Amino acid sequence: MVRLLLLAGLYALLNEALAIGQETCVAFKASNSRFPVVTKNQAAPVLVSPDDWPGVQRAASDFVTDIQQVTGAKVSLINATTTTNPGKQAPIIVGTLGKSSLIDAIVNSTGLDVSNIQGRWEAFLSREVQNPLPGISSAYVIIGADKRGTIYALYEHSEQFGVSPWYWWADVPTTRHSELFVDSIGCSHGSPTVKYRGIFLNDEQPALQNWAAEKFTNGTGAPNTGSPFNSQFYTKMFELILRLKGNYLWPAIWSSAFAFDDPQSQFLADMYGIVMASSHQEPMMRSTPVEFSIEYPNVAWDYVANNDTIKKYWLEGVQRAKNFESVYTMGMRGFGDLPLSEETNIDLLHQVIQDQTDILHQVFGQDFDVSTIPQIWALYKEVEGYYEDGLQVPDYVTLLWSDDNWGNIRRYPVESERNRTGGAGVYYHLDYVGDPRDYKWIATSQIEKIYEQMSIAIEREATRLWIINVGDMKPYEREIEFLLGYGWNATRWSPENVNDFVSAWAQREFDVDEKTAVQVSDIVANLTRFNARRKPELLTATTYSLTDYREAENIFAAWEDLEKSSTTVYNSLDEDFKPSFYQLVHYPVLASSNLGKLYILAGQNNLRASQARLSTNVLADTAVELFEHDFDLETDYHQLLDGKWDHMMQQTRIGYYYWQQPMADSMPPVTRVQAKKQALAGAMRIVPEGTQGAWPGDNPHQCADGFNCPPPSVSLDNFSPISNRYVDVGAGGPAPFTFTASSNATWVKLSTTKGSISSKAPEQRVYISVADWSQLQDGMNTAQIRFTAKASGQPDLSVSVFLNALKNNVASGFKGFVEGTGVVSIEAAHATRNNARDDVAWKELPGYGRTLSGVTPWPRTDQVFEVGSGPSLEYDFYNFNTKGGNLTTTVFVSPSLNALGNDHPLRIGVQLDSQDAQTTQFIPDAEPGQLPSAWNGIDGFVANSIVSVAGLWTNVEPGAHTLKIWMVEPTVVVQKIVIDAGGLRSSYLGPPESLQV
Structure with missing residues (x-):
């Protein structure tokens, strides 16, 4: 009930529309304070000036189509001047400030206050205006401060009308309404939180590439590369990005070359309003190595030996992009997203960047201020090491910080880096190919964690540019929307309501009531939690304990319950909504559950065989059925809507044996016992x-x-x-x-x-x-x-x-957690006391992490505390046993990296009673640009999605005690505490939470 009340602030209630990204301004019932868009099957005509941006005129056409899809009413789109007579119906007038003669005339004649958006990046406002133009008594005016401001205003209204941004890419049906109204005060939005917000299509083989080849090129592909990613494909992508309030794209790179494959793509991107760039490893708007290998097949990518050729190659890329809105990647990496040769040094890279700057002057003019050209330097992997070792780029170049490829940002700008004119940004992964394993099949990222990491980026002012590696794009629809939307309006979400994003999303996508939307939100939360504990590609038959804490059995049962919940919602939906729900929720649940259960059954099968149990064979048979069912589910997905998404779930996911994807799914090993022969020990x-x-x-x-x-x-x-x-x-x-x-x-x-x-x-x-x-x-x-x-x-x-x-008996009056079977296990959020210092306290991040939630110091601060002086969490517990007077504590923390730079490695303080606190640097040091050795590996920090911080306490008597966790550094996230009094058994998630008295 409380959850439903919280959602009331976000949801469409009664006759108002749903607005996920901002406040609602659309309604479905008339009132004196509302402007009629469609009423009694009569639609307001839409007026746009012929001198406005082509991208605005194109989006206005989408806007008209959207209204028609929602209401069935015919809507006129009119290229209008100040003397155009739109007829009796009050019109909607759309345009860009300073570009549209219609809008400028309205502002000049009415004195409409546009000061809140004037000159502001991508801002917009809308409202009903009286007597805006001669012969028009009233109009609803939609004004953008610039091209994309106008486009976002249109798409924001369309979404609130009932058109999902995913209407094509996830087949979300349009929610129908017979009448549409907008509040007379309209909608407005200032400049976005993050200036450039985009996605990176990557690791696009086999799924996205094979799908695109079938749907857009009939398998022929572009000359020279064979790429299927032509302008017809990209225009679908451009529209989606704009509807999601994004503005930026790194195009597909493997065996593809965006501007080279289809000359129309670059022009259309600019016309639509998409800022194009090349990826972190592709300098100067060239698709490298694809284009370079085609144009210079016998020339090595070696700047010492072939710098003249490489400079010419880069010059051509800048000349090709000059007339289009672009962000230039600076610097240089090796082919195949690898480091340059061992001979690479800082002096060489300084020369590379200087030469690239000279090329910008050569193309744009020697007197041109190249600091106004958006440029990034991606601090990815070894490049971060170059930066830490002293390599500098011009102040106006954006420093693009990266995560570790697993959603943990390696570093944020420290205070001394926050005054750079180029600012900073983040390169974030929802998909990855590399150590310790690829993960590019299904959604495995928790929105709660995405929020936690990216909210730090906002507070550390890494807000110039966000780029999200989305792989094939299709499995990550929900997470993409959250990230782009959060970058557009970060004030919308907080720890208290971030979980409600999925509920609002579910209401919009599936036209369900609030109760069902909460059910969908819970399904998604469990799906991503289960998959984030350990990526499906990293699962083994013994990941979860087969013998202790009923761990494997509980995981199996949880997957079964999740399947039932998803099936219940799926079956309750109208037929039109089932394909979208299947893509966005149901298939990920069914397929992930099937895979998770398969590995558990394989483990139980092998264990039972060693125990001479006949049920071994039943488990083997069931495991085989699940393995075959995996392909059946994939086939069901590919056959949806007459095969619209054929190939999209083609990615292999079963049977990894090293970091790279297996060439075929292979079943985990199972065995059988001889069913016709009696075990030696009897029946x-x-x-x-x-x-x-x-x-x-x-x-x-x-x-x-x-x-x-x-x-x-x-x-x-x-x-x-x-x-x-x-x-x-x-x-x-x-x-x-x-x-x-x-x-x-x-x-x-x-x-x-x-x-x-x-x-x-x-x-x-x-x-x-x-x-x-x-x-x-x-x-x-x-x-x-x-x-x-x-x-x-x-x-x-x-x-x-x-x-x-x-x-056992607990002393009278004690309140707290009590040892059970030799262990005290506590969820971090269940502290007995939360002690604030300097207005900083530990705050719960609901739903975050492997079991229940996480807690982190809040608000985020640059302040560092000495142990014993900062915010603390206290946990009262009672133990009956010690191991010779010893207790071992393990604090489970998230695998976070350094928020305040390498001179401030993450630490916490742990204290038992009045013993000296133990200060632990739980992330080991690493060489510049590298990750600690404990980070990778199939049982490393990121594989397990956890870091264990252990402590040994001596001379501990049975009885009541208090464990304290002290904040030392900011951004630490604690998930769970386990105290071993002699009974701890091995498991993946740790023992269940202890009882409290």
Whole structure:
């Protein structure tokens, strides 16, 4: 209910439209304060001046089409002058300040106040104006401060009318309304938070390229390159970017050359209003290495040996782009997005940048102020190292900081860098090819984390340019929109409401009510959380523990629940909305769930085989079914809407064995046991929770020797967050049997006392719990549970399992977390006390991270605290055990990098009671331009999406304690705390949260 109330500020209520990016100005019911766009099937004509920008006139045509799609009414688009008579219907007049003679005449004749947008980048306003022109008594006037300001104003109205920016790219149906109105005071928007906001089409093989080849070129492609990315493809992309309030594009680069493949593309980009650039590795508006290799096939990309040729090549690129709005990439990298040779040095790169500056003067004029030409220097990988080692570029060049390719920004501008006239920006990844594994199949980025990282960029003034590596683009629609929209208007979102972005998005895309929109938001939050814990490409059969904390089983069940939730929403939708929901939500859920469950089943299959359990074969069969179903789901996607998106989910994702994509999906290994042969130890297999062993018989996991091991046991205490233990009773071969379970203690509760096992029902789970803890004495209580099997023609088989039930007591008056089964586990947001200092306190980021949420110091500050003087979190806990007087704490933090520069590596302080605080630099140092060695690897920081900060505490007595986490550096995000009192078991996510009293 609270969530629904929070959404009221963002959602369309009653007769008002939904506005995700700003306040609503569109409504569907008349009032005295509203201007009629369409009423009683009569539409206001749209007037645009013939001297306005061609891109504005083109967008006005989209605007008219959008109104017609929403209402069915016919709308006139008129190239008008100040003397045009639009007829009886009050018109909508659209234009750009200083470019449209219509708009300038209105401003001059009415004295309309445009001071809030005059001269401001991409700003706009709209409102009803009385007597705007001779013969027109009233009009709704839409004014942009510049070309894109006008275009954004049009598309903002279209979105509020009911046309999704994704109407073509995700087949979102237009929401129909018979009447449309706009508030007389209209909509307005100042300059965006981020000046340039764009996407980078990258890693476009096999999906995007094969799709485009089929849909736009019939497989022929451009001469010389074979690229399918022609102007027909790009105009679809240009319109989408503008509707999303973006303005900037790095085009597809592998085997493609934007301006070279289709000469119309560069012209059309400028006409539409898209600022073009070349990527971080492609200087001076050239597609490198593609164009260079074609034009100079026998010339090495070596600036020392071939600088004249390379300068000529760059000169041609600038001459080609001169008349179009562009941002120039400066500097130089090697072919294939690799570093230059080992001989590269700072002096050489200084010369490269000087020569590139000279080329700009040569093209634009020796007296031309080249500082007015937008230029970037991408501090990507080793290039950041050059910068840290002293390489400088002109002050007017934008420093483009990069993330680590996994959504963790490597560094933000420090205070001394924030006064550069070129400013700073961010290159951010939703897709990546490289170590430790590619990830380019499905959405794996949490919007909550994107917000956390990019909100720091805003506060550190990295707002000149944002570019997002979106891979094939199609799997990341929602995240692209959030990033571009956040860059357009960062004031819209905060930690308190960022999760409501998806709810608003769901309402707009699927025309659902608020309750269903919240359900969709929860589905998306869980989908991206599950995929962000560990990218699908990094999953293995043993990622999640098969034996402890029921981790693998809980993950499996969570995927199943997510499938059911998504299916429920999918089935409730009108048929027209199902294709878009399938693309944007349902397929990602079904396919990710299928893959996640496949790996878990493969792990369980291998474990059961080692335990001589007949259910091994059932799991093998089910795993094979899931593997085949993966392709069936892909086929369903490709057959949507008569194959509109054929190839788009073609990316391989199963069976990675090194960083690069496998050439074919391959099933994780599964095995089988001989179903016709009895296990050596007999018909019944007994497997208690928490062990890889199985009884009777021998198994290396039963005891140290692996043979002649004692009966198994399970442990439980009265503060365990999992209140029971289980024993699996399984078949050890083809012989069916019945079994009984009984205990020698009345306080033991069994979920069942008998059962039947056969090849058709090869196992049954029996849960063991304490019926009433008050019946037990303090301390250890032990009971025996005997499992007896009766199989035809065989002697009875009996196995005992011992239950060790530990009853603990907490001192009177204590409030806090209590140790259960030797562990205290705490979600970071559940602090007992949150102590602020200097108006800074720890703040929860709801939904962020692997389990529940994250906490981070807020507001962001450049201030650094000594341990013990800054904001702190306190966690009261009670422990019963220590390991010889020792406790081990592990604070799980997000894999963040340095927000304040390399001289301020991220640190936190951890303190137990009054012992000395331990200050930990949890991100190791690295060479300039490099990441710490612990960062990569299949079990590194980014693969696991977590960094573990460990601490050892000595001379700790049982009883009440307080753990404190001190802020030292800003931007640290803490997710979870685990305190080991001797019972911690290995798992991926850590034990479930402890009980509180």
